[in-house]
Amino acid sequence: MNILLTNDDGIYAPGLRALRHELLKLGSVTVVAPATEQSAAGHSVTLLNPLLVSEVFETDGTTFIGWAVEGRPADCVKLALLELLPSPPDVIVSGMNAGSNAGINVLYSGTVAAAIEGAFYRRTAIAVSLEYDKKITDFPTAARYAREVIEQILAHKPTEGSLFNINIPVLELGPIRGVKVMPQNVSVYTEQFDRRVNPRGRTYFWASPEFLCPDPHPDTDVTALSESYITVTPLQFDLTDHAKLAELRNWEWKLGK
Amino acid sequence: MNILLTNDDGIYAPGLRALRHELLKLGSVTVVAPATEQSAAGHSVTLLNPLLVSEVFETDGTTFIGWAVEGRPADCVKLALLELLPSPPDVIVSGMNAGSNAGINVLYSGTVAAAIEGAFYRRTAIAVSLEYDKKITDFPTAARYAREVIEQILAHKPTEGSLFNINIPVLELGPIRGVKVMPQNVSVYTEQFDRRVNPRGRTYFWASPEFLCPDPHPDTDVTALSESYITVTPLQFDLTDHAKLAELRNWEWKLGK
Numbered sequence: 205m206n207i208l209l210t211n212d213d214g215i216y217a218p219g220l221r222a223l224r225h226e227l228l229k230l231g232s233v234t235v236v237a238p239a240t241e242q243s244a245a246g247h248s249v250t251l252l253n254p255l256l257v258s259e260v261f262e263t264d265g266t267t268f269i270g271w272a273v274e275g276r277p278a279d280c281v282k283l284a285l286l287e288l289l290p291s292p293p294d295v296i297v298s299g300m301n302a303g304s305n306a307g308i309n310v311l312y313s314g315t316v317a318a319a320i321e322g323a324f325y326r327r328t329a330i331a332v333s334l335e336y337d338k339k340i341t342d343f344p345t346a347a348r349y350a351r352e353v354i355e356q357i358l359a360h361k362p363t364e365g366s367l368f369n370i371n372i373p374v375l376e377l378g379p380i381r382g383v384k385v386m387p388q389n390v391s392v393y394t395e396q397f398d399r400r401v402n403p404r405g406r407t408y409f410w411a412s413p414e415f416l417c418p419d420p421h422p423d424t425d426v427t428a429l430s431e432s433y434i435t436v437t438p439l440q441f442d443l444t445d446h447a448k449l450a451e452l453r454n455w456e457w458k459l460g461k
Numbered sequence: 462m463n464i465l466l467t468n469d470d471g472i473y474a475p476g477l478r479a480l481r482h483e484l485l486k487l488g489s490v491t492v493v494a495p496a497t498e499q500s501a502a503g504h505s506v507t508l509l510n511p512l513l514v515s516e517v518f519e520t521d522g523t524t525f526i527g528w529a530v531e532g533r534p535a536d537c538v539k540l541a542l543l544e545l546l547p548s549p550p551d552v553i554v555s556g557m558n559a560g561s562n563a564g565i566n567v568l569y570s571g572t573v574a575a576a577i578e579g580a581f582y583r584r585t586a587i588a589v590s591l592e593y594d595k596k597i598t599d600f601p602t603a604a605r606y607a608r609e610v611i612e613q614i615l616a617h618k619p620t621e622g623s624l625f626n627i628n629i630p631v632l633e634l635g636p637i638r639g640v641k642v643m644p645q646n647v648s649v650y651t652e653q654f655d656r657r658v659n660p661r662g663r664t665y666f667w668a669s670p671e672f673l674c675p676d677p678h679p680d681t682d683v684t685a686l687s688e689s690y691i692t693v694t695p696l697q698f699d700l701t702d703h704a705k706l707a708e709l710r711n712w713e714w715k716l717g718k
Contacts, residue, residue, distance in 0.1 A: 243509075244505055244506045244507070244508050245503070245505045246504035246506070246535075247503035247504060247568045247569055248502045248505045248569070248571075249501045249503070249569050249668070250668065251500060251501050252500075254657075254666065254667055255665055255667075255668070256659075256664075256665045257664045257665060278569075279668075282652060282654075283654065283666060286652065286654055287654050287666060308581055310700055311504045311577065311698060311700070312504055312535075314505075316700075317568075320568065352717075353714070353716075356712065356714060360712060366705075367702070382716065383716065385706060385709040385710045387699070387703065387706060388700055390699050392581040392582055392583075395539060395543065396543070397539075397540065399544060400511075402513075406514070407513075408511040408514060409511065409514065409544060410511055410512075411508050411536075411539075434716070436709060436714075437701055438701065438702040438706065438709055439700045440700060441565065441647065442644070442645055442647050443567055443568070443626075443697060443698065444694055444695065444697075445624070445695040445696055446644065448623075448695035449642055449644060449695065452642040452693060455613065455617060457610070457639065457693075458609075459606060459610075459637060459639065459640065459691070460609075
């Protein structure tokens with residue numbers, strides 16, 4: 205099995221390294237990942253700048269890992285599929301992200317966007333993220349869980365273009381209680397900005413690190429994660445609100461009144 | 462009516478100026494938009510850098526337009542709602558973008574992401590984009606069409622958090638044939654990269670400006686736009702593939718094998 209591995213934390217991030225180590229048990233792994241951290245990059249892509257690419261090797265200097273791209277996570281997937289890989293991968297894995305990507309964070313996430321980009325090209329694509337409380341966490345243990353879940357997804361031979369979002373709960377909270385298949389929570393997070401004035405008198409704002417989801421729906425990814433379940437969410441990328449199409453079609457649209 | 466206007470082409474873009482001119486016929490308009498172009502920014506947000514903000518005035522130097530933010534489109538909406546506006550706007554309009562945002566481009570679009578961010582906060586939010594062939598097009602005419610469609614949407618008193626994506630077809634193709642309510646096309650675009658080597662021997666890639674959608678589904682935004690219809694697509698931001706939840710829940714998930 206040929207696996208394309210990408211992420212949004214950058215090719216040198218410990219989460220990617222830990223996940224690569226586990227995925228090598230399942231097949232051949234080629235990494236095409238951003239050269240630098242791209243957290244909260246969303247589904248941004250690079251249209252106006254050149255995408256510089258470098259080959260990356262293990263510390264032995266000879267074992268080829270893949271390519272670092274000076275671009276966004278979605279750029280990495282496009283370049284991998286259209287230019288860098290000799291043949292299309294069987295599966296695209298994005299992660300393991302340092303920080304969960306659940307609820308509406310799914311839309312801010314470069315990790316998930318890379319997986320969605322893969323699904324655009326009809327590949328099976330899986331995003332993997334690890335929630336954490338403190339800076340240092342046990343990426344290798346989380347990567348083992350992630351690999352187990354990925355193995356089970358692939359064992360079911362998902363149809364082409366299938367897209368999955370896996371979140372691993374905070375390991376330090378206690379033992380993992382199992383796997384729950386959950387929809388994305390849709391409520392907004394509570395955010396704050398810190399307003400300051402710079403020495404030249406200009407106002408600026410810092411986004412606060414507090415990013416709380418008050419009252420998540422009980423049957424969602426956010427809630428199950430907080431209860432120490434690994435969550436799996438099947439995703440799709442049609443943003444149409446199909447339930448509203450018929451209603452809007454009944455409106456009498458006029459132009460040039 | 463209080464309208465928040467944002468975009469991804471930047472506060473000085475002609476599409477925003479033309480749309481502001483039209484929206485002033487509907488109510489009070491405050492602009493909070495990126496200081497510089499943010500095309501294809503997707504739903505990226507700024508977590509690690511400060512968001513500098515400047516007040517912007519009309520060329521007379523006294524009429525206040527709003528704020529320029531050195532950040533992403535979604536940052537602008539967050540800052541507007543949480544810090545800059547004295548009270549929540551009745552509607553958030555994002556655009557008018559130079560270039561359509563139809564099909565899967567909806568996911569790359571900073572214009573649409575800004576509207577989605579507004580919907581996170583339960584505001585009615587409307588993205589507006591203008592397809593064009595050449596660099597120079599008639600933004601004022603397109604903005605008049607956009608304002609007419611926006612008026613009709615608002616006349617139906619959409620429920621809070623309602624989200625709409627309006628695309629105006631290439632005006633130079635011929636007369637607008639009407640308004641069609643259409644779902645998002647979901648097929649991938651044909652993209653190419655131009656591979657080059659820099660003077661230091663490093664490989665780099667330029668994304669090609671060609672971005673073609675072969676064989677769009679006949680009943681979608683992409684097709685209707687190409688037939689000179691204005692398209693309206695109701696959007697939502699739950700990426701869960703609800704149709705697959707039951708199937709995945711039937712899988713026997715195991716850990717620690």
